[in-house]
Amino acid sequence: MERDGVERLLAGAGADSRRLRHALALLCEGRWWTLAELVRQSATSRRTVESLLREVVLERDGDRFRVALVDTPSYQDLLAVAAPPEDPVAHLLPHYAHVLDRLTALVAKAPRARHVLDHVSATPETVLRRALLLGARFWLPGARLLCVGDHDLTSLAVKLVHPETDVTVVDVDERVLAYIDEQRLGVRTRWADLRLGLPASARDHDLALTDPPYTPEGIGLFVARAVEGLKDDGRVLLAYGASERTPMLAFKVQQELSELNLVYEAIYPDFNRYFGAEAIGSAADLYLLRPTTKTRPAVQSRLTRQTTAIYTHGPQSVESTSEAKASSGGSGSPLSGRPASEVVGPAGFEDALAGFDADLLVGDWPKGLSQPRVRLSTWLAKPYAAAPQRVAVAVPPGLEAALPRLLLATRAAHVRLVGTALPPLPKALSPVYEVNEAGEGILDAVRRPQPEGEADTVLRRIMDNSHAKLANTWREALIAVAAAQGTSLTKNEARSLIREAADWSDDLTPLDAPLHRLSSLREAVTRTITALTTTT
Structure with missing residues (x-):
């Protein structure tokens, strides 16, 4: 069999050919593979796997493939002779088959991933292994765990394996919070957009776990909020992965972690596996991080320069906001990174406030306006000292989920909301506000009279x-x-x-x-x- 191309590929990879040899070994097992399955099982990026598949003669069955059994002896001397790095909890999995079955059903019925939030679902085996690793590394009965975002449903896995653990989830996705509560496993749920703050009820935890957007900005924010939610002697478990082809991306993320003065107690390679994320091999490492005495000051410094651009997709992706800021000559909003005209919608600032004599401006407004102002994060964190009757709120693109909270944070008689894609007011707020459109990208919320009954x-x-x-x-x-x-x-x-x-x-x-x-x-x-x- 012609195998010169395979040998050249392996020789070019040198010591790092271990990944390719493992993928080749999987192809020679006799099992049929899809591309997504082979990427996930080998924890190797799609591009690297595809480079191998171009050099190997395969037999195919629809979208599945393998090396023909008669050809496998030709590759035996090229295969990896050792298994991948040992999984620290693999030996525990057979004892939790019933939990894995339950998690498989829960993950299958979970809310669909939201592209703009960089959701990629972890496999049921992954969330179970996270729960098992937590129990193997720490004493969980009575311990408090904070899940900083939990589209993967790790909180449910922990409660199924370690029911005596106190678990809280903070997430911006209402669907995820509702689904977790529907399971009635005793997980506390809290709404939070981490760009605006961490709820006071999500503090003083022993452990925090997060699988954030895989940008340096996203990692920095989610880990900083995780530290905020910890006691001084706590730990942060972070899932993060990058392609073997892009070490500079991993370096930038690790720079963010270094700036937070965190100790790396452990890194478990390729611990997390996903349905998707083939660009990074459908896998991510699991970091175990410990704060130091210099971490909290670094966290506060990090959060003072927070922007809303933390994702890889959608209106709040790092790339799109950077391009928008550059096209505006650098005149973007400090909060959103978007041009000021986009923050308040097509009507523009002057039109947005026409006929509305605001006592207070909330969010990012031009410096030329004379009214007192307050940041969105401060607005949500504590009651405003004065009692303004007419408030104007600029809602940046990507923060529309915060709209109900921005309204609840005040007792003002009239609130004008200005943005580009403002959603309808949820029915939960109808006892407090009557809302009407006042123009394109403008909503007027008028406080209802006190009720009877x-x-x-x-x-x-x-x-x-x-x-x-x-x-x-x-x-x-x-x-x-x-x-x-x-x-x-x-x-x-x-x-x-x-x-x-x-x-x-x-x-x-x-x-x-x-x-x-x-x-x-x-x-x-x-x-x-x-x-x-x-x-x-």
Whole structure:
């Protein structure tokens, strides 16, 4: 058999031909492969695998292929003689076949990946092995784990394997948060756009795990937020992969990690496998990182220069925002990296504020405007000191998911929202705001009058205090209802009624709550009012 091309390819790769030899060994096993399967199994980039396939004589069956069994002896002296680096938890997998079956079903039914969020689904085996590695490396009973983004559903794997672990997920994707809650495995869910901040209820964890967008900007942001969510002696587990052809990309990412003054306790090569991401071999390493005494100051410094461009696709990709900024002569918004005219939509700044005498500007507005202003992140982090009645909010492209929270963060009578693709107001906010279009890319949200009726009054009080803990506001409102009825209700009695109606309500604020929780809030409030009446 002619094999000169294979030999030249292997010789050219030198010591790094180990990947190619492993892929060749897989082709010679007698098993049929698709390109995606071979890429994932060998953890080798698609381009590198394709270079091998061009030199090997294959037999084919549709989109599947292999080296013919009669030809495999010709390649035996070229094959890798050792297995890939040992999987530290491979020996545990046979004991968790039932968990793998459950995870396989959960991953299959999970919300579809969103291209603009750089979603690529990890395999069920990967999320199970993450849970097993956590348990092999750390003592998990009673430990607190924070999943910084969790499209892969690692949180569910951890609860299935280590049910005594306290697990919290923060994510910008409402579908992911709702799906995790539907499984009722005891995972806490919090909404957060990490470019704008980390919820206060997502702090003080022992461990954090993240599989972020694979850009230096995305890695830097997600790891910085993971550190924010840790105790001083915590650890961060990071999934990150790059093609063997592009070591400079990995170098830039590792520079981001170095700037955060993190210690590399371990790197598990090719630990994570994916459905897709063939450009990086459908695989990623798993980093185990430990903060030092210099990490938190570095994190704060990193977050002060945060932009929203962290993805590889969509309106907030690093490439598209860089091109847009360059085309505008560098006059982009500090927050978004987009030209100022794009941040506020086609109407432009002057038209957006025409006929609207704003007391306060939120977000990125031109310096020439005289009104006081506040950053989006500050707006969400704490109540504004004054009480403005008319607020204008610039919503940058890619941050539209924050719109409900930007509205909840104020009690202003009239809020004007300005952006390029503003979504409709979710029904969960309809008890508070009436919204109308005021022009292209402009929405006017007018605060509704205070409602009548006990349940509606309690619900509105909760929504009006969006920076406060939801359960605390609910408790005080229930006590007030009881007093109006001529009865007394202790704080402990009120807490008990709330936990029975909404066991998810502890510690989070309305700003942190996923929309599906806010949507179910009126029904839960009504249950506590009914229970209060029955009890008293």
